[in-house]
Amino acid sequence: MWADRSAIILRRVILVILLLGAESASGGQVDWPEAGLVWKVFTLQDYNTRQVVISTILLGVTAGLVGTFLLLRRRSLMGDALSHATFPGIGAAFVVMILLGGTGRSLPGLLVGASVTGLLGVLLVMAIRNTTRLKDDAAMGIVLSVFFGVGVALIQMVKDMPQAGPAGLNDFIYGTAASMIHSDFLLILVVAIGTCLVSLLLLKELTLLCFDESFAASQGWPTVRLDIALLTLVTAVTVIGLQAVGLVLIIAFLITPATAARFWTQRLGWMLTLSAIIGGVSGWLGASLSALVRDLPTGAVIVLVAAAIFLLSMLFGCGRGVVPRGLRHARLRRKVGRQHLLRAVYEIVESGQPDVAEPVRNLPVTFDALLAHRSWSAAQVGGLLRTARAEDHLENTEPGSVRLSEAGFGEASRVTRNHRLWELYLIRYADIAPSHVDRDADLVEHVLDAEVVSQLESELQDRPSSLEVPPSPHFINQPSPEIS
Amino acid sequence: MKPFVDPPVIPVDGRPEHPDNLPLSIHDLTVAYHRKPVIWDIELNIPEGKLVGVVGPNGAGKSTLLKACLDLVPKTSGEVKIYGESYKKQRSLIGYVPQRESVDWDFPVSALDVVAMGTYRKIGWFKWVGKAQKKLAREALERVGIGHLGDRQISQLSGGQQQRVFLARALAQDAKVYFMDEPFAAVDAATEQAIVALLKELNKAGKTCLVVHHDLATVKRYFDWLVLLNMRVVASGPTAEIFTKDNLQKTYGGKLSLLDDVAEALRHVGR
Numbered sequence: 013m014w015a016d017r018s019a020i021i022l023r024r025v026i027l028v029i030l031l032l033g034a035e036s037a038s039g040g041q042v043d044w045p046e047a048g049l050v051w052k053v054f055t056l057q058d059y060n061t062r063q064v065v066i067s068t069i070l071l072g073v074t075a076g077l078v079g080t081f082l083l084l085r086r087r088s089l090m091g092d093a094l095s096h097a098t099f100p101g102i103g104a105a106f107v108v109m110i111l112l113g114g115t116g117r118s119l120p121g122l123l124v125g126a127s128v129t130g131l132l133g134v135l136l137v138m139a140i141r142n143t144t145r146l147k148d149d150a151a152m153g154i155v156l157s158v159f160f161g162v163g164v165a166l167i168q169m170v171k172d173m174p175q176a177g178p179a180g181l182n183d184f185i186y187g188t189a190a191s192m193i194h195s196d197f198l199l200i201l202v203v204a205i206g207t208c209l210v211s212l213l214l215l216k217e218l219t220l221l222c223f224d225e226s227f228a229a230s231q232g233w234p235t236v237r238l239d240i241a242l243l244t245l246v247t248a249v250t251v252i253g254l255q256a257v258g259l260v261l262i263i264a265f266l267i268t269p270a271t272a273a274r275f276w277t278q279r280l281g282w283m284l285t286l287s288a289i290i291g292g293v294s295g296w297l298g299a300s301l302s303a304l305v306r307d308l309p310t311g312a313v314i315v316l317v318a319a320a321i322f323l324l325s326m327l328f329g330c331g332r333g334v335v336p337r338g339l340r341h342a343r344l345r346r347k348v349g350r351q352h353l354l355r356a357v358y359e360i361v362e363s364g365q366p367d368v369a370e371p372v373r374n375l376p377v378t379f380d381a382l383l384a385h386r387s388w389s390a391a392q393v394g395g396l397l398r399t400a401r402a403e404d405h406l407e408n409t410e411p412g413s414v415r416l417s418e419a420g421f422g423e424a425s426r427v428t429r430n431h432r433l434w435e436l437y438l439i440r441y442a443d444i445a446p447s448h449v450d451r452d453a454d455l456v457e458h459v460l461d462a463e464v465v466s467q468l469e470s471e472l473q474d475r476p477s478s479l480e481v482p483p484s485p486h487f488i489n490q491p492s493p494e495i496s
Numbered sequence: 497m498k499p500f501v502d503p504p505v506i507p508v509d510g511r512p513e514h515p516d517n518l519p520l521s522i523h524d525l526t527v528a529y530h531r532k533p534v535i536w537d538i539e540l541n542i543p544e545g546k547l548v549g550v551v552g553p554n555g556a557g558k559s560t561l562l563k564a565c566l567d568l569v570p571k572t573s574g575e576v577k578i579y580g581e582s583y584k585k586q587r588s589l590i591g592y593v594p595q596r597e598s599v600d601w602d603f604p605v606s607a608l609d610v611v612a613m614g615t616y617r618k619i620g621w622f623k624w625v626g627k628a629q630k631k632l633a634r635e636a637l638e639r640v641g642i643g644h645l646g647d648r649q650i651s652q653l654s655g656g657q658q659q660r661v662f663l664a665r666a667l668a669q670d671a672k673v674y675f676m677d678e679p680f681a682a683v684d685a686a687t688e689q690a691i692v693a694l695l696k697e698l699n700k701a702g703k704t705c706l707v708v709h710h711d712l713a714t715v716k717r718y719f720d721w722l723v724l725l726n727m728r729v730v731a732s733g734p735t736a737e738i739f740t741k742d743n744l745q746k747t748y749g750g751k752l753s754l755l756d757d758v759a760e761a762l763r764h765v766g767r
Contacts, residue, residue, distance in 0.1 A: 213622045214622070216625060223599060223610070224594065227665075229566075230566045230567075232617060278604050279604055279606065
């Protein structure tokens with residue numbers, strides 16, 4: 013599913029970049045607006061652009077909310093099929109309105125046509141899935157391309173009609189918000205607010221449907237009807253987004269905010285809120301930018317803004333972003349390295365002692381002994397020693413050898429003790445051979461907290477429960493070759 | 497509520513009879529996926545207040561039987577009655593624990609949110625989860641021994657803890673009959689003990705539990721009623737009587753009868 017989503021977002025972004033590239037190549041130079049106008053547009057004070065910006069903000073908030081459910085229901089591809097299936101509806105509605113004697117350019121009429129074929133496409137996908145053995149993706153692929161193809165053919169026919177003139181139906185493919193008139197604006201406003209309200213009213217029902225469909229059905233919720241309700245909400249967003257964003261890009265606007273929001277939070281409430289905010293901000297920035305820079309298609313800019321927010325979220329999202337995860341990983345690696353070094357020093361000191369019964373005393377250890385103890389390279393040991401010195405775990409001695417500080421020695425005893433307790437536990441309860449236990453313990457000892465250690469102590473009751481370090485259950489000076 | 501009843505009189509003349517004191521009675525049930533029969537001619541009566549193990553080999557249709565009882569898969573023929581009425585009418589008496597793998601545990605909800613889902617039907621349409629339901633959910637979590645994990649996101653729970661979350665959700669449904677699909681699958685020892693304790697507790701309270709189970713070694717200890725299933729009901733009754741070598745042989749060993757040959761043939765036609 014992750015791959016699906018990423019693919020959809022990536023494909024759209026590439027498409028947008030190509031589009032903008034073509035635009036700037038053909039349009040020649042771009043007029044950069046003056047600062048005063050920029051301020052007025054972004055703060056909604058500019059009369060000419062205010063409607064467009066407000067409607068795209070609302071559209072973004074709605075898309076963020078509905079898109080979250082679409083994403084969690086794993087229906088991103090269905091949304092894609094749906095938006096393409098609206099295309100023939102636009103053409104058909106245009107023809108019908110002309111035949112009825114109208115102009116064919118009325119937005120409500122076109123949107124009704126779009127809704128009808130959009131939902132028809134969705135129902136067709138469901139029907140194909142339920143009556144044949146075709147998989148979802150095949151069903152959606154078929155519907156998507158057939159409907160879109162019909163749409164292209166219809167629009168071509170419309171262009172040849174005498175009444176059509178420069179109908180501008182192609183605007184619906186990539187979206188041009190500038191042509192919005194006041195009644196269109198009101199229509200978008202009402203539908204967007206209605207869609208938001210319905211999706212919030214159905215919050216609990218849709219959550220259950222997305223999380224556990226069969227449990228929902230066992231409780232008696234009408235899952236098929238809820239599914240259709242969700243897709244109707246998606247249709248509503250798609251349809252009111254046709255003018256500003258266009259049918260090719262609307263799916264990106266639906267799922268990008270939700271996907272971005274997921275990187276920041278583990279809670280559905282926050283995910284919905286964040287997704288709505290990200291959608292709204294994308295709509296606001298995108299529409300404002302495209303209003304300021306002549307000829308920049310609105311939909312493309314909006315989607316680029318949303319994609320930029322997505323990229324930032326993917327990298328820095330505190331929940332599951334790449335950078336925070338990398339940092340956490342690096343921190344753990346540093347900790348593991350530090351603990352291995354301390355244990356190595358402890359074990360070397362211990363093995364150098366003539367009398368095993370004596371408590372281990374903190375003595376200097378040569379660099380060469382450390383190097384031989386584990387399969388470390390000289391550079392690795394150097395790095396580990398540097399970190400240990402920075403943490404005041406080492407004392408200065410003559411070159412070529414190291415000595416633990418008091419704090420370092422205490423930490424070393426604790427680490428070694430944890431390691432051995434865990435080893436003993438594995439030998440006793442997990443039935444692991446003493447010669448293999450070191451490697452297994454190696455992986456776990458670094459995550460043992462105080463609670464687990466005290467539990468280990470009580471499990472191994474015959475062990476001395478003081479802070480004494482138990483002897484190693486295996487030979488230490490012959491590390492098995494696979495330990496790295 | 498009568499915690500213990502005499503074993504029911506099972507009609508011998510094949511006439512459908514669904515006594516309303518039985519938590520579950522199934523007559524002539526057949527379920528097929530894509531014309532491929534999965535369970536076949538099921539006749540089953542379960543008395544009230546029993547801990548029922550549903551046992552059989554892989555592909556025997558154990559989960560399908562449960563899902564057919566809950567109206568989750570279409571029945572090819574036959575009927576299922578809960579206390580003498582259809583499932584639709586008796587839904588509020590049912591608690592359901594689906595297989596743990598059936599959902600995406602990466603879903604952005606907390607353990608408490610999932611448990612609260614058990615109360616959704618009582619909340620009704622359009623209203624959000626309130627304080628009362630959250631309290632109920634917290635109590636249910638405490639009953640399965642993980643009250644302290646309520647605010648954890650569900651992907652940060654161990655497999656056993658996730659299973660307990662599902663059980664708590666069923667408890668929050670406050671049902672009379674519980675259907676549990678493999679609650680013991682791949683859980684740790686502590687969870688297994690917690691589930692067993694919970695089952696005994698439900699049993700004591702006079703509830704009926706139908707549990708799909710796969711570990712023959714524990715059948716005798718956990719369940720007092722047993723259904724041996726392999727596409728058909730091989731045997732059903734008190735565990736002490738049913739859990740015999742002969743019956744197990746019939747359930748697990750080799751081909752059952754001519755019926756299987758027919759089923760196999762049908763399966764090929766279905767393709």
